[in-house]
Amino acid sequence: MTNVLLIAGSPRARSNTGSIVAYLAERLEDLGAAVDVFHVTAHGPSDEELERLLAVARHCEAVVLAAPVYFDGLPAVTHALLERVHAVFTTRFAAAEAATVVDRESALTASARLRRRVAALERGARGSGGACGTDASLVGPAFYGVVHSGFVEGAQRRPALWTLELFARSVSWPWQGAVSFGGTSPIGGRPLDEVGRLAMVVREGLALAAREIVAGRPLSAETLTVCGRSPFAFLPRRVVIRLINARTRSVVRRQQIDVTALPYAD
Amino acid sequence: MDALVLSALGADPEGGPGVMAVLQETLRTRGYGIHVVDVLTAVVQACRGCGSCGLKTPGRCVLDDDVQAIYRCVVCCDLLVYATPISFGSHRSELKRVLDRFQPLMVPFYVLRDGEMNFRPRYPSRPFLLGLGTLSTPDPEQEEAYRFLISRHASNMAAPGCASVVVTSGAPPEMVREELESAVGTLKGAA
Numbered sequence: 370m371t372n373v374l375l376i377a378g379s380p381r382a383r384s385n386t387g388s389i390v391a392y393l394a395e396r397l398e399d400l401g402a403a404v405d406v407f408h409v410t411a412h413g414p415s416d417e418e419l420e421r422l423l424a425v426a427r428h429c430e431a432v433v434l435a436a437p438v439y440f441d442g443l444p445a446v447t448h449a450l451l452e453r454v455h456a457v458f459t460t461r462f463a464a465a466e467a468a469t470v471v472d473r474e475s476a477l478t479a480s481a482r483l484r485r486r487v488a489a490l491e492r493g494a495r496g497s498g499g500a501c502g503t504d505a506s507l508v509g510p511a512f513y514g515v516v517h518s519g520f521v522e523g524a525q526r527r528p529a530l531w532t533l534e535l536f537a538r539s540v541s542w543p544w545q546g547a548v549s550f551g552g553t554s555p556i557g558g559r560p561l562d563e564v565g566r567l568a569m570v571v572r573e574g575l576a577l578a579a580r581e582i583v584a585g586r587p588l589s590a591e592t593l594t595v596c597g598r599s600p601f602a603f604l605p606r607r608v609v610i611r612l613i614n615a616r617t618r619s620v621v622r623r624q625q626i627d628v629t630a631l632p633y634a635d
Numbered sequence: 636m637d638a639l640v641l642s643a644l645g646a647d648p649e650g651g652p653g654v655m656a657v658l659q660e661t662l663r664t665r666g667y668g669i670h671v672v673d674v675l676t677a678v679v680q681a682c683r684g685c686g687s688c689g690l691k692t693p694g695r696c697v698l699d700d701d702v703q704a705i706y707r708c709v710v711c712c713d714l715l716v717y718a719t720p721i722s723f724g725s726h727r728s729e730l731k732r733v734l735d736r737f738q739p740l741m742v743p744f745y746v747l748r749d750g751e752m753n754f755r756p757r758y759p760s761r762p763f764l765l766g767l768g769t770l771s772t773p774d775p776e777q778e779e780a781y782r783f784l785i786s787r788h789a790s791n792m793a794a795p796g797c798a799s800v801v802v803t804s805g806a807p808p809e810m811v812r813e814e815l816e817s818a819v820g821t822l823k824g825a826a
Contacts, residue, residue, distance in 0.1 A: 381684045411683050439682060439735045441787045442725050446681050449728035522751045528725060528787055531780040535723040538776075606752060610745045617743055620690060629742055630693040631758060633706040 371402040371583050372429040374422075374510070378436030378447035380411040383558040389515060389550075389571065390435050392561040396579035405429070413446045419453055431582050432510040432542070434533060437553075438518035442528050451536045458540045512537040513582055514547025517571075519554035521599040521606065526551070546588035548578050548596040555600070567600045638667040638714040639762070641705070643730040645675045647720040647769060650804020654769055657808050658718060661815045670708055674729045677701040682735040689743035694757055702736045709740065714822065715762040715794075717785070720769050721801070724780025740792070749790050756793045763822040764789045766799035767815070773803055796822045 375394055379386035387408070394404045405425050407414075414422060426432050436443050443451075514533035516526045526549045537544040555567040562572075574596035581588055601609045621628045640658065644651035655671075662669050678700045687697045696702065709715060717734070719726045726734065741754035766785035770777060778801045789797030798818040802811050 379684070380681055384684070411681055437684070439684070440731070440737055441784060441791060442731060444681070444684075445728045445732035445735045448722070448725065448731050452722060452728055520752045525751065525787070525791075528780065528784040531783070532723040532725045535777060535780060539723065607747060610747060610752060614744050617690075624690075626690055626693060628690065628693050628744075629757065630695075631710075632693075632695040633710045633739075634758060 371397075371400075371431065371585070373397050373402050373404050373582060374425050374429045374432045375404060375406045376422075376432065376434045376450075377406065377408045378434055378443060378450070379409065380444050380446050381558075382410075384437065385517060385553050385556040385558060386435050386437050388556050388558060388561050388564075389517065389553075389575065392572065393433065393435070393515070393575045393579060396576050397583060400579055400583045402579075402583050409444075409447050409450055411446065413449055413453075419450075419457070423454065423457065426510055429510045430585060431513060431545075433513040433515060433582065435515035435517075436529065438516060438520075438526050438529050441525070443516075443532055448532065451532070455536065455539050509540065509542040511545045511582075511585060512542040513545045513578070513588065515550075515575075515578070516547055517550040517553040519552065521551035521601060521609075523549055523551065523597055545582075545586070546593065548574055548588060548593060550574065550596055552600045570596065570598050570600050636665075636667050636714075637708075637712045638662050638669050638716060639705075639708045639712040640669060640671045640716040640718055641674055641730060641733055642671055642716075643674050643719040643727040644769065645673055646727050646729065647771070647804055650769055650771070651720070653808060654767070654802060654804060654811055655718065657811045658716070658767060658815060661812055661819060662714075662716075665819055667714065670712070672701075672705060672708075672733075674733050677705075677733070679729075679732045679736070681732055682738065688739035694739050694742075696736060696739045698736070702733060705733060706739065709737075709762065710758045711760075712762045714765060714819075716765045716767060717788075718767040720771075720804070721774075721777050721781050724777045725784055726768075734788075737792070748793065751790070753791055753793075761792060761794050764792070764794040764797040765818060765822065766797070768799065768801045769804045770801065771804055798822055 375390050377386050377390040390406060394406055397404050407422055436447050514530060516529045518526055530547045530549060533547055534544050550571050556564050561568045577592040577595055578588060644655050659669055679702055680698045680700050719730045740757055742757045744755045745752050746755045768781045781801060782799045785797055785799040798821050800814045800818045
Protein backbone atom coordinates (compact mmCIF):
# COMPACT_ATOMS: atom_id res chain seq x y z
CA MET A 370 0.00 0.00 0.00
CA THR A 371 1.17 3.53 -0.76
CA ASN A 372 1.41 5.82 2.25
CA VAL A 373 0.85 9.47 1.45
CA LEU A 374 1.22 12.49 3.70
CA LEU A 375 -0.85 15.51 2.63
CA ILE A 376 0.14 18.86 4.09
CA ALA A 377 -2.48 21.62 3.89
CA GLY A 378 -0.28 24.72 3.87
CA SER A 379 -2.85 27.41 4.58
CA PRO A 380 -3.06 29.48 7.76
CA ARG A 381 -6.86 29.65 7.43
CA ALA A 382 -9.15 27.21 9.20
CA ARG A 383 -11.74 26.96 6.41
CA SER A 384 -9.66 27.32 3.29
CA ASN A 385 -9.70 26.48 -0.40
CA THR A 386 -6.48 24.58 0.30
CA GLY A 387 -8.44 22.49 2.80
CA SER A 388 -11.08 21.75 0.14
CA ILE A 389 -8.36 20.73 -2.33
CA VAL A 390 -6.60 18.51 0.20
CA ALA A 391 -9.85 16.79 1.27
CA TYR A 392 -10.71 16.02 -2.35
CA LEU A 393 -7.22 14.75 -3.15
CA ALA A 394 -7.29 12.55 -0.02
CA GLU A 395 -10.53 10.94 -1.23
CA ARG A 396 -9.11 10.29 -4.69
CA LEU A 397 -5.96 8.75 -3.19
CA GLU A 398 -7.99 6.55 -0.83
CA ASP A 399 -10.15 5.41 -3.77
CA LEU A 400 -6.91 4.14 -5.29
CA GLY A 401 -6.02 2.22 -2.13
CA ALA A 402 -3.55 4.65 -0.57
CA ALA A 403 -3.29 5.25 3.18
CA VAL A 404 -3.50 8.99 3.68
CA ASP A 405 -2.41 11.22 6.57
CA VAL A 406 -3.46 14.87 6.54
CA PHE A 407 -1.63 17.62 8.37
CA HIS A 408 -2.92 21.22 8.65
CA VAL A 409 -0.32 23.97 9.05
CA THR A 410 -2.69 26.52 10.77
CA ALA A 411 -1.94 30.18 11.56
CA HIS A 412 0.66 29.41 14.23
CA GLY A 413 2.52 26.57 12.55
CA PRO A 414 3.36 23.31 14.34
CA SER A 415 4.95 23.07 17.79
CA ASP A 416 8.32 21.29 18.03
CA GLU A 417 6.53 18.08 19.11
CA GLU A 418 4.07 18.32 16.22
CA LEU A 419 6.97 18.88 13.82
CA GLU A 420 8.72 15.74 15.13
CA ARG A 421 5.52 13.74 14.65
CA LEU A 422 5.15 15.14 11.15
CA LEU A 423 8.69 14.10 10.26
CA ALA A 424 8.12 10.66 11.75
CA VAL A 425 5.07 10.22 9.52
CA ALA A 426 6.98 11.56 6.49
CA ARG A 427 9.73 8.99 7.07
CA HIS A 428 7.24 6.16 6.57
CA CYS A 429 5.58 7.66 3.51
CA GLU A 430 6.35 6.99 -0.12
CA ALA A 431 4.97 10.41 -1.03
CA VAL A 432 4.51 13.81 0.59
CA VAL A 433 2.21 16.35 -1.05
CA LEU A 434 2.26 19.97 0.03
CA ALA A 435 -0.73 22.06 -1.02
CA ALA A 436 -0.72 25.82 -0.51
CA PRO A 437 -2.35 29.05 -1.60
CA VAL A 438 -0.30 31.93 -2.99
CA TYR A 439 0.21 34.76 -0.50
CA PHE A 440 2.03 37.81 -1.86
CA ASP A 441 3.66 35.91 -4.75
CA GLY A 442 4.87 32.97 -2.67
CA LEU A 443 3.99 30.40 -0.05
CA PRO A 444 2.26 31.74 3.08
CA ALA A 445 4.95 32.69 5.62
CA VAL A 446 3.89 29.99 8.11
CA THR A 447 4.22 27.32 5.43
CA HIS A 448 7.57 28.67 4.29
CA ALA A 449 8.69 28.67 7.94
CA LEU A 450 7.68 25.01 8.22
CA LEU A 451 9.94 24.15 5.26
CA GLU A 452 12.80 26.11 6.87
CA ARG A 453 12.35 24.16 10.10
CA VAL A 454 12.30 20.81 8.31
CA HIS A 455 15.45 21.80 6.45
CA ALA A 456 17.12 22.88 9.71
CA VAL A 457 16.33 19.51 11.30
CA PHE A 458 17.88 17.70 8.33
CA THR A 459 20.98 19.88 8.37
CA THR A 460 21.48 19.43 12.13
CA ARG A 461 21.04 15.67 12.02
CA PHE A 462 23.37 15.36 9.06
CA ALA A 463 26.02 17.37 10.91
CA ALA A 464 25.47 15.26 14.04
CA ALA A 465 25.86 12.05 12.02
CA GLU A 466 29.08 13.36 10.53
CA ALA A 467 30.43 14.34 13.95
CA ALA A 468 29.61 10.85 15.25
CA THR A 469 31.66 9.28 12.51
CA VAL A 470 34.78 10.95 13.83
CA VAL A 471 34.60 9.36 17.28
CA ASP A 472 33.13 5.98 16.47
CA ARG A 473 34.80 3.92 13.78
CA GLU A 474 32.04 1.35 13.54
CA SER A 475 29.21 3.84 13.12
CA ALA A 476 31.47 5.74 10.74
CA LEU A 477 31.60 2.71 8.46
CA THR A 478 27.84 2.22 8.69
CA ALA A 479 27.15 5.88 8.08
CA SER A 480 29.43 6.11 5.08
CA ALA A 481 27.96 2.92 3.62
CA ARG A 482 24.50 4.39 4.11
CA LEU A 483 25.63 7.63 2.52
CA ARG A 484 27.05 5.78 -0.48
CA ARG A 485 23.78 3.87 -0.93
CA ARG A 486 21.85 7.09 -0.61
CA VAL A 487 23.96 8.87 -3.21
CA ALA A 488 23.77 5.89 -5.54
CA ALA A 489 19.99 5.76 -5.15
CA LEU A 490 19.71 9.49 -5.82
CA GLU A 491 21.82 9.15 -8.96
CA ARG A 492 19.70 6.25 -10.19
CA GLY A 493 16.61 8.39 -9.66
CA ALA A 494 18.15 11.30 -11.53
CA ARG A 495 19.22 9.12 -14.42
CA GLY A 496 15.88 7.36 -14.68
CA SER A 497 12.59 9.09 -15.35
CA GLY A 498 13.51 11.80 -12.87
CA GLY A 499 11.30 10.22 -10.27
CA ALA A 500 11.47 7.83 -7.37
CA CYS A 501 10.69 4.79 -9.54
CA GLY A 502 13.10 2.01 -8.79
CA THR A 503 14.59 3.77 -5.78
CA ASP A 504 14.06 2.83 -2.15
CA ALA A 505 12.04 5.49 -0.32
CA SER A 506 13.79 4.75 2.98
CA LEU A 507 17.08 5.71 1.37
CA VAL A 508 16.13 8.82 -0.56
CA GLY A 509 13.23 10.21 1.45
CA PRO A 510 9.65 10.51 0.23
CA ALA A 511 8.76 11.58 -3.29
CA PHE A 512 7.70 15.22 -3.02
CA TYR A 513 4.76 16.78 -4.88
CA GLY A 514 3.29 20.28 -4.80
CA VAL A 515 -0.17 21.73 -5.32
CA VAL A 516 -0.33 25.52 -5.55
CA HIS A 517 -3.41 27.60 -6.23
CA SER A 518 -4.50 31.22 -6.38
CA GLY A 519 -7.41 33.40 -7.40
CA PHE A 520 -5.40 34.91 -10.25
CA VAL A 521 -5.63 32.88 -13.42
CA GLU A 522 -2.12 33.41 -14.82
CA GLY A 523 0.40 30.63 -14.20
CA ALA A 524 3.28 33.09 -13.75
CA GLN A 525 1.62 34.34 -10.52
CA ARG A 526 2.21 30.92 -8.95
CA ARG A 527 5.64 30.22 -10.37
CA PRO A 528 7.73 31.53 -7.41
CA ALA A 529 5.76 29.34 -4.98
CA LEU A 530 6.30 26.26 -7.18
CA TRP A 531 9.96 27.11 -7.43
CA THR A 532 10.28 27.35 -3.65
CA LEU A 533 8.79 23.87 -3.25
CA GLU A 534 11.23 22.47 -5.80
CA LEU A 535 14.23 24.16 -4.17
CA PHE A 536 13.12 22.88 -0.75
CA ALA A 537 12.90 19.32 -2.13
CA ARG A 538 16.41 19.70 -3.52
CA SER A 539 17.73 20.97 -0.17
CA VAL A 540 16.54 17.88 1.73
CA SER A 541 17.16 15.47 -1.18
CA TRP A 542 13.51 14.44 -1.50
CA PRO A 543 12.92 13.42 -5.14
CA TRP A 544 10.96 16.27 -6.77
CA GLN A 545 7.97 15.01 -8.73
CA GLY A 546 6.58 18.32 -9.91
CA ALA A 547 3.65 20.47 -8.88
CA VAL A 548 0.21 21.17 -10.21
CA SER A 549 -0.91 24.76 -10.34
CA PHE A 550 -4.53 25.93 -10.28
CA GLY A 551 -5.73 29.45 -11.04
CA GLY A 552 -9.13 31.06 -10.44
CA THR A 553 -9.82 29.09 -7.25
CA SER A 554 -11.63 31.93 -5.40
CA PRO A 555 -15.16 30.61 -6.20
CA ILE A 556 -14.43 27.46 -4.12
CA GLY A 557 -14.98 29.51 -0.96
CA GLY A 558 -13.80 26.71 1.35
CA ARG A 559 -16.65 24.39 0.23
CA PRO A 560 -16.19 20.71 -0.67
CA LEU A 561 -15.17 20.65 -4.35
CA ASP A 562 -18.15 18.47 -5.27
CA GLU A 563 -20.46 21.31 -4.21
CA VAL A 564 -18.77 23.98 -6.30
CA GLY A 565 -19.93 22.75 -9.69
CA ARG A 566 -18.50 23.88 -12.98
CA LEU A 567 -16.02 26.42 -11.61
CA ALA A 568 -14.10 23.67 -9.77
CA MET A 569 -14.20 21.19 -12.65
CA VAL A 570 -10.58 21.83 -13.64
CA VAL A 571 -9.42 21.29 -10.05
CA ARG A 572 -11.39 18.04 -9.67
CA GLU A 573 -10.13 16.61 -12.95
CA GLY A 574 -6.56 17.70 -12.28
CA LEU A 575 -6.49 16.22 -8.78
CA ALA A 576 -7.94 12.92 -10.01
CA LEU A 577 -5.16 12.65 -12.59
CA ALA A 578 -2.49 13.69 -10.08
CA ALA A 579 -3.74 11.10 -7.55
CA ARG A 580 -3.09 8.26 -10.00
CA GLU A 581 0.46 9.41 -10.59
CA ILE A 582 1.15 9.92 -6.90
CA VAL A 583 -0.04 6.40 -6.05
CA ALA A 584 2.10 4.99 -8.87
CA GLY A 585 5.11 6.92 -7.56
CA ARG A 586 5.49 8.70 -10.88
CA PRO A 587 6.39 12.32 -11.52
CA LEU A 588 3.41 14.43 -12.59
CA SER A 589 2.94 14.08 -16.33
CA ALA A 590 2.79 16.88 -18.87
CA GLU A 591 -0.85 15.93 -19.50
CA THR A 592 -1.80 16.39 -15.85
CA LEU A 593 0.00 19.74 -15.68
CA THR A 594 -1.81 20.90 -18.82
CA VAL A 595 -5.23 19.90 -17.48
CA CYS A 596 -4.53 21.72 -14.19
CA GLY A 597 -3.23 24.80 -15.97
CA ARG A 598 -6.54 25.58 -17.67
CA SER A 599 -8.43 28.57 -16.34
CA PRO A 600 -11.95 27.85 -15.07
CA PHE A 601 -12.93 31.16 -16.68
CA ALA A 602 -11.36 30.26 -20.03
CA PHE A 603 -14.75 30.53 -21.76
CA LEU A 604 -14.70 34.29 -21.12
CA PRO A 605 -12.09 36.93 -22.02
CA ARG A 606 -10.22 38.11 -18.94
CA ARG A 607 -11.48 41.68 -19.31
CA VAL A 608 -15.03 40.37 -19.00
CA VAL A 609 -14.09 38.21 -15.98
CA ILE A 610 -12.55 41.25 -14.29
CA ARG A 611 -15.61 43.38 -15.05
CA LEU A 612 -17.96 40.73 -13.62
CA ILE A 613 -15.98 40.27 -10.39
CA ASN A 614 -15.60 44.05 -9.92
CA ALA A 615 -19.32 44.61 -10.55
CA ARG A 616 -20.14 42.13 -7.78
CA THR A 617 -17.75 43.83 -5.37
CA ARG A 618 -19.08 47.26 -6.38
CA SER A 619 -22.66 46.28 -5.62
CA VAL A 620 -21.65 45.24 -2.08
CA VAL A 621 -19.75 48.52 -1.70
CA ARG A 622 -22.80 50.54 -2.77
CA ARG A 623 -25.29 48.57 -0.71
CA GLN A 624 -23.24 48.85 2.48
CA GLN A 625 -21.91 52.34 1.68
CA ILE A 626 -18.30 51.28 2.17
CA ASP A 627 -15.47 53.79 1.69
CA VAL A 628 -13.56 51.16 -0.29
CA THR A 629 -10.73 53.45 -1.46
CA ALA A 630 -9.90 54.82 2.03
CA LEU A 631 -6.25 55.73 2.72
CA PRO A 632 -5.98 54.98 6.46
CA TYR A 633 -2.17 54.93 6.57
CA ALA A 634 -1.56 58.17 4.65
CA ASP A 635 -2.38 60.69 7.40
CA MET B 636 14.16 61.05 -0.05
CA ASP B 637 13.37 58.12 2.18
CA ALA B 638 14.29 54.47 2.01
CA LEU B 639 12.59 51.83 4.11
CA VAL B 640 14.68 48.69 4.61
CA LEU B 641 12.88 45.56 5.77
CA SER B 642 15.70 43.29 6.80
CA ALA B 643 16.01 39.63 7.70
CA LEU B 644 19.78 39.77 7.20
CA GLY B 645 20.22 39.06 10.92
CA ALA B 646 19.28 35.45 10.15
CA ASP B 647 22.80 35.17 8.72
CA PRO B 648 24.90 36.39 11.70
CA GLU B 649 28.19 35.92 9.87
CA GLY B 650 27.59 37.65 6.53
CA GLY B 651 24.47 39.73 7.29
CA PRO B 652 25.90 42.66 9.27
CA GLY B 653 28.59 43.35 6.66
CA VAL B 654 26.08 43.42 3.81
CA MET B 655 23.75 45.64 5.86
CA ALA B 656 26.56 48.12 6.52
CA VAL B 657 27.36 48.40 2.82
CA LEU B 658 23.66 48.80 1.97
CA GLN B 659 23.25 51.66 4.43
CA GLU B 660 26.40 53.37 3.23
CA THR B 661 25.36 53.10 -0.41
CA LEU B 662 21.91 54.54 0.26
CA ARG B 663 23.29 57.35 2.44
CA THR B 664 25.76 58.34 -0.30
CA ARG B 665 22.82 58.57 -2.70
CA GLY B 666 21.09 60.97 -0.32
CA TYR B 667 18.52 58.69 1.24
CA GLY B 668 17.23 59.00 4.77
CA ILE B 669 17.17 55.39 5.94
CA HIS B 670 14.73 53.61 8.20
CA VAL B 671 15.60 49.99 8.99
CA VAL B 672 13.12 47.49 10.41
CA ASP B 673 14.67 44.28 11.71
CA VAL B 674 11.91 41.79 10.94
CA LEU B 675 13.51 39.16 13.18
CA THR B 676 12.81 41.22 16.31
CA ALA B 677 9.65 43.04 15.18
CA VAL B 678 6.31 41.77 16.48
CA VAL B 679 4.58 40.47 13.35
CA GLN B 680 1.53 38.25 13.32
CA ALA B 681 0.94 36.05 10.30
CA CYS B 682 -1.75 37.13 7.82
CA ARG B 683 -4.81 34.95 8.35
CA GLY B 684 -6.37 35.77 5.02
CA CYS B 685 -9.43 37.13 6.88
CA GLY B 686 -10.17 39.58 4.07
CA SER B 687 -11.15 42.37 6.45
CA CYS B 688 -8.82 44.90 4.76
CA GLY B 689 -10.89 44.57 1.59
CA LEU B 690 -14.42 45.59 2.56
CA LYS B 691 -14.90 45.40 6.36
CA THR B 692 -12.12 47.80 7.38
CA PRO B 693 -11.06 49.14 3.96
CA GLY B 694 -7.30 49.49 3.69
CA ARG B 695 -6.72 48.74 7.36
CA CYS B 696 -5.33 45.53 8.84
CA VAL B 697 -7.07 44.39 12.01
CA LEU B 698 -3.93 42.80 13.47
CA ASP B 699 -2.44 45.26 15.95
CA ASP B 700 1.35 44.90 15.93
CA ASP B 701 4.53 46.45 14.52
CA VAL B 702 3.29 46.14 10.94
CA GLN B 703 0.94 49.09 11.59
CA ALA B 704 3.99 51.41 11.72
CA ILE B 705 5.49 49.68 8.67
CA TYR B 706 2.36 50.50 6.60
CA ARG B 707 2.79 54.19 7.40
CA CYS B 708 6.40 54.08 6.20
CA VAL B 709 5.66 52.08 3.04
CA VAL B 710 3.02 54.50 1.80
CA CYS B 711 5.32 57.53 1.97
CA CYS B 712 8.83 56.15 1.24
CA ASP B 713 10.55 56.51 -2.14
CA LEU B 714 12.48 53.26 -2.04
CA LEU B 715 11.51 49.99 -0.40
CA VAL B 716 14.27 47.45 0.20
CA TYR B 717 13.71 43.79 0.99
CA ALA B 718 16.97 42.43 2.41
CA THR B 719 17.20 38.73 3.23
CA PRO B 720 19.25 35.58 3.14
CA ILE B 721 17.71 33.72 0.20
CA SER B 722 15.57 30.84 1.41
CA PHE B 723 14.50 28.31 -1.24
CA GLY B 724 14.72 31.05 -3.88
CA SER B 725 12.57 33.36 -1.79
CA HIS B 726 12.66 35.57 1.32
CA ARG B 727 13.28 34.19 4.78
CA SER B 728 9.92 33.39 6.38
CA GLU B 729 10.36 36.22 8.94
CA LEU B 730 10.41 38.77 6.11
CA LYS B 731 7.66 36.96 4.22
CA ARG B 732 5.45 37.32 7.31
CA VAL B 733 5.62 41.10 6.88
CA LEU B 734 5.06 40.97 3.12
CA ASP B 735 2.05 38.66 3.49
CA ARG B 736 0.45 41.53 5.38
CA PHE B 737 0.62 43.96 2.43
CA GLN B 738 -2.86 43.23 1.10
CA PRO B 739 -4.29 46.44 2.70
CA LEU B 740 -2.10 48.39 0.27
CA MET B 741 -4.42 47.22 -2.51
CA VAL B 742 -8.06 47.97 -3.27
CA PRO B 743 -10.21 44.83 -3.77
CA PHE B 744 -10.86 45.64 -7.43
CA TYR B 745 -9.08 43.84 -10.22
CA VAL B 746 -7.29 45.47 -13.13
CA LEU B 747 -5.41 44.08 -16.11
CA ARG B 748 -1.80 45.22 -15.68
CA ASP B 749 1.25 43.99 -17.59
CA GLY B 750 -1.17 41.62 -19.32
CA GLU B 751 -2.20 40.00 -16.02
CA MET B 752 -4.99 40.16 -13.48
CA ASN B 753 -3.94 42.22 -10.51
CA PHE B 754 -5.34 44.28 -7.67
CA ARG B 755 -5.64 48.01 -8.04
CA PRO B 756 -3.07 49.82 -5.87
CA ARG B 757 -4.65 51.84 -3.04
CA TYR B 758 -2.09 54.62 -2.64
CA PRO B 759 -1.32 57.04 -5.49
CA SER B 760 2.46 56.95 -5.07
CA ARG B 761 4.38 53.72 -4.73
CA PRO B 762 8.05 53.20 -3.87
CA PHE B 763 10.70 51.78 -6.16
CA LEU B 764 11.63 48.26 -5.11
CA LEU B 765 15.08 46.85 -4.43
CA GLY B 766 15.58 43.19 -3.53
CA LEU B 767 18.83 42.33 -1.80
CA GLY B 768 19.36 38.60 -1.34
CA THR B 769 22.37 36.84 0.14
CA LEU B 770 23.54 33.26 -0.43
CA SER B 771 26.09 31.38 1.65
CA THR B 772 27.49 29.78 -1.52
CA PRO B 773 26.82 30.68 -5.18
CA ASP B 774 23.61 29.01 -6.37
CA PRO B 775 22.41 30.04 -9.84
CA GLU B 776 19.02 28.38 -9.47
CA GLN B 777 18.13 30.12 -6.22
CA GLU B 778 19.44 33.39 -7.64
CA GLU B 779 17.24 33.08 -10.73
CA ALA B 780 14.18 32.23 -8.64
CA TYR B 781 14.85 35.17 -6.31
CA ARG B 782 15.26 37.70 -9.13
CA PHE B 783 12.06 36.43 -10.73
CA LEU B 784 10.24 36.84 -7.40
CA ILE B 785 11.35 40.47 -7.07
CA SER B 786 10.08 41.22 -10.58
CA ARG B 787 6.73 39.61 -9.64
CA HIS B 788 6.51 41.79 -6.52
CA ALA B 789 7.20 44.93 -8.56
CA SER B 790 4.50 44.03 -11.04
CA ASN B 791 1.93 43.11 -8.42
CA MET B 792 2.53 46.22 -6.30
CA ALA B 793 2.71 48.45 -9.40
CA ALA B 794 6.16 49.72 -8.40
CA PRO B 795 7.56 52.37 -10.77
CA GLY B 796 10.74 50.27 -11.11
CA CYS B 797 12.68 47.49 -9.47
CA ALA B 798 16.13 45.96 -9.24
CA SER B 799 17.58 42.93 -7.51
CA VAL B 800 21.04 42.23 -6.16
CA VAL B 801 22.29 38.80 -5.14
CA VAL B 802 25.56 38.56 -3.23
CA THR B 803 27.45 35.71 -1.68
CA SER B 804 27.87 36.57 1.99
CA GLY B 805 31.58 36.80 2.53
CA ALA B 806 32.07 38.59 -0.79
CA PRO B 807 34.41 41.58 -0.44
CA PRO B 808 32.57 44.79 0.58
CA GLU B 809 33.81 46.64 -2.53
CA MET B 810 32.11 44.07 -4.71
CA VAL B 811 28.85 44.31 -2.77
CA ARG B 812 29.02 48.12 -2.95
CA GLU B 813 29.58 48.05 -6.70
CA GLU B 814 26.62 45.72 -7.27
CA LEU B 815 24.37 47.80 -5.04
CA GLU B 816 25.39 51.09 -6.59
CA SER B 817 24.73 49.90 -10.10
CA ALA B 818 21.36 48.40 -9.05
CA VAL B 819 20.20 51.55 -7.23
CA GLY B 820 21.43 53.57 -10.23
CA THR B 821 19.02 51.75 -12.53
CA LEU B 822 16.03 52.91 -10.48
CA LYS B 823 15.39 56.00 -12.57
CA GLY B 824 13.86 58.86 -10.71
CA ALA B 825 14.48 57.15 -7.40
CA ALA B 826 17.83 58.83 -6.84
